[in-house]
Ligand SMILES: Nc1nc2c(c(=O)[nH]1)N[C@H]1C(S)=C(S)[C@@H](COP(=O)(O)OP(=O)(O)OC[C@H]3O[C@@H](n4cnc5c(=O)[nH]c(N)nc54)[C@H](O)[C@@H]3O)O[C@H]1N2
C-alpha cells in the first residue's frame with residue numbers, strides 16, 4: 001500500500017451506491033465479476049448455499065438478492081481465481097511469509113494441495129493425503145489426549161462439527177475450544193442462569209411484530225448487514241430503535257437499501273436509530289440499571305397513587321424469581337454514580353425508559369460490545385433483566401437477540417463442540433457408539449492459550465480459523481507455539497497460523513461451502529444453524545478451487561480412521577459418501593432438536609430448534625426466569641479509575657474484513673481509506689495527552705504484570721467517541737490483550753476494554769502491516 005491514507009468523515013448512509021461499488025471492486029479484483037454475480041443469486045436461498053459470512057437469519061421468502069456487501073465480499077474471497085500452489089510455497093520460505101501482512105497472505109489465493117513443513121529448507125513441501133493422515137494419526141496416537149487441543153472455528157457445517165466432536169471424544173479429549181469462546185460464550189454462560197436457554201429467543205417474524213428495539217454494542221451495517229432489512233422495515237413502521245454504542249456507527253444511523261431501485265435512484269434513506277446514546281465503553285450495566293431504576297421507581301409511585309403500573313406484575317409474579325432483590329439494588333443506586341459510570345445523563349435514560357414503558361413488545365439485540373468485557377456475562381444478564389421487567393420474553397414481537405458471528409458458530413454447540421462435558425449428551429453417545437467418552441472438563445480458548453504458554457500442550461489441530469491471530473497475548477503465544485510438537489491447520493486460505501507452527505506442521509486444504517462437494521453418492525449438501533436457531537440446508541454450486549481438495553467431513557473422517565481403532569458402529573466411509581447418514585446420526589443423538597432433519601432442512605427459512613424460554617418454560621434452577629443483580633455497576637479496571645492517562649481501548653472490525661481476514665484497507669462508514677493502523681480518539685483526550693491529530697503513537701497495555709505489551713505505528717484520529725475511551729482494529733491490536741484479561745466466568749477475552757497508555761512516536765515511521 002503506497003497511497004497516503006485518507007481519513008475524512010463519511011457522509012453517506014450504510015448500503016447505497018458505496019456498497020455496490022465496494023462489491024464490484026472486490027469481484028473484479030478476485031477475477032469473478034461475471035460468474036461471481038451468477039453465484040451470488042443463489043446466496044441464502046432455499047435451493048442455494050448459506051452465506052459463509054455472518055450468522056444472521058435467512059428469511060423464508062428471500063429478497064431477489066439475499067446477500068449484502070460483506071456477504072458478497074466473503075463469497076468473492078472464497079471463489080477467488082488466485083491460487084496458493086506447491087510452486088508458491090517453493091518460492092517463499094516461511095520466514096519470508098511471516099513478514100507479509102494478513103491481507104497479503106489471504107489475498108495470495110486458495111490453498112490447493114496438502115503441505116508439510118520442511119525444517120531444512122524452511123518451506124512447506126507438497127505431501128500426499130495418505131502420507132499426511134498416516135503421520136498425523138501416528139503422532140496423535142503417541143500423545144496423552146489431555147495434551148492435545150482440537151480447535152474449531154465457527155464456519156464448519158453441522159455435519160463436520162458433529163464428526164469433529166465425536167472424533168475428539170473417541171480420541172479421549174474434551175479439549176474442544178472454539179471461536180465462540182472469544183465471542184458469545186458470555187451469552188452461553190449468562191442466558192441459562194437468566195432464562196434457562198443458551199441462545200436467543202427471537203425469530204425473524206418477531207421483527208414484524210415488535211414495538212421497540214434496543215440495540216447494544218453491535219455494528220449491524222458492517223457485521224450483519226442483512227439485518228438492516230428487518231430494521232429498515234421496523235423503522236418505516238415507526239418502531240423506535242434505541243441504540244447504545246460509544247461510537248456513532250453509520251449502519252445504526254441511516255440505511256439506503258442497495259437492492260431497492262427507487263431508493264437507490266432517489267437517494268432516499270431510512271433513519272435506523274431513533275435515539276442514539278453514546279455511553280462510555282463498559283457503561284452498559286450502569287445505563288441499564290439507570291433505566292431499571294426509573295421504571296421501578298415510576299412504578300412504585302404509580303401504584304402508591306393508584307395509577308396504572310409500569311411493570312408487568314402478573315408476569316413477574318408468575319414467571320420470575322429475584323425481582324425484589326433486583327428492585328432494591330436499583331433503588332439504592334444514586335444518579336451521580338449511574339451517570340458517572342454510564343457516561344449518560346439521567347435525562348437520556350429517562351427518554352429510554354419512557355419509550356420502553358410505552359412499548360408492548362420489545363426486542364433486545366446485542367453483540368461484542370457487551371460480551372467482550374470483564375463483565376461480559378453480567379452485561380448480557382442486564383439486558384435480560386430489563387426485558388423481564390415488562391414480560392418481554394416469550395411473547396410475539398419480544399425477546400433477546402444475541403447476534404452471532406460465524407455462520408455456524410451457534411450450530412456447532414448444538415452438535416457437541418464444547419469443552420464442557422455437562423453440555424453434551426455423553427450417555428447417549430456412549431450408547432450410540434459403544435465407547436466411554438471422557439467426563440472431565442476440557443480447555444476453552446483462554447485455557448488452551450495458558451496451557452500452550454506453559455508448554456503443557458503437545459499438539460494443536462485446527463478445523464478452520466486463525467487461532468494465534470485471533471487469540472490474546474500474541475507475542476508470547478507465537479513464541480510458545482514453536483514448542484508444540486504437532487500443528488495441523490484445516491484451511492481454505494493461507495494465514496498467520498500456518499507460519500507460526502510446531503515442529504511437525506501440516507496445512508490440509510479443504511473445500512469451501514460454496515463449492516460443489518462431490519462424493520460417492522453424488523453432490524452433497526450440508527446444514528448450518530443461524531443466530532435465531534433456524535437450521536438450513538446449503539448446497540455448493542461453484543467448481544472447487546483445486547481437484548486436490550478434500551471436503552471437511554472427509555478430512556475429519558480420515559484423521560479419525562488414521563488415529564483411532566476401528567469401531568463398527570461408526571461407518572466413517574459411508575458417512576463421507578452420503579452426508580444424509582451423518583444427519584441421521586445427529587438426529588439419533590439429538591432427537592428433539594433434529595426431528596426430521598433431512599427433510600426439514602430444505603424448508604424455506606429453515607426449521608426452528610425448540611426453545612423453552614420462547615414458550616415461557618424456564619429451565620433454570622428456580623424453574624423461573626431469574627433477575628440477577630450485577631456484583632457492581634462498573635467494570636473495575638483499577639488503573640483506569642485512578643490514572644487519567646490510561647484510556648480504555650476497544651478493538652473493533654472495519655467494514656473491509658471478516659475477523660482476521662482483511663479484504664482491504666478501507667473502512668468506508670468510519671471515513672478511513674488506505675490504512676488500518678488508526679487510533680480513534682476523542683478530541684479532548686488528544687489535546688489533554690499532548691498528542692497531535694495525524695501523529696503516530698505507540699500503545700502500551702497499562703497493567704503491571706511484568707510483561708511489556710505494545711503496538712506501534714497507530715495514527716491519532718479524532719472521532720466521535722466519549723473521552724477516556726479509544727478504538728482501534730482487531731487483530732492488529734491483539735498483542736495488547738493480556739491472556740488473563742477476560743470476562744469472569746465465560747473467559748471471553750475482554751477485547752473491548754483494554755487499558756492502554758498512549759505515547760508519541762519519536763519520528764514519523766512507516767506504518768506496520770501495510
Ligand atoms: N463483515 C463482517 N461481518 C462479520 C464479522 C467481520 O469481521 N466482518 N465478524 C463476525 C463475527 S465472528 C462476529 S462475533 C460478529 C461481530 O459483530 P459485532 O458484535 O458488531 O462486533 P464488533 O465489530 O467487534 O463491534 C462491536 C460494537 O460494539 C461497540 N462497543 C464496544 N464497546 C462497547 C460497550 O462497552 N458498550 C456498547 N454498548 N457498545 C460497545 C463498538 O463500537 C462496535 O460498534 O460479526 C460477524 N460478522
Ligand SMILES: Nc1nc2c(c(=O)[nH]1)N[C@H]1C(S)=C(S)[C@@H](COP(=O)(O)OP(=O)(O)OC[C@H]3O[C@@H](n4cnc5c(=O)[nH]c(N)nc54)[C@H](O)[C@@H]3O)O[C@H]1N2
Pocket residue numbers: 106153154155156179180182183184368372405406463464465466467470471490491492493494495510511512513552651652653658659660661730731733734737751
Ligand atoms: N482483539 C480482538 N480479538 C478478537 C475479537 C475482537 O473483537 N477483538 N473477536 C473474536 C471473535 S468474535 C472471533 S469469532 C474470533 C475469530 O477467530 P477465528 O475463527 O479463529 O478466525 P477467522 O479470522 O474467522 O479465521 C479465518 C481463517 O479461516 C479459514 N477458513 C475460512 N473458511 C473456511 C472453511 O470453510 N473451512 C475451513 N476449514 N477453514 C476456513 C481461512 O484459512 C481463514 O484464514 O476472533 C476473536 N478475537
Ligand SMILES: [Mo]
Pocket residue numbers: 179182183184404405406
Ligand atoms: Mo465471533
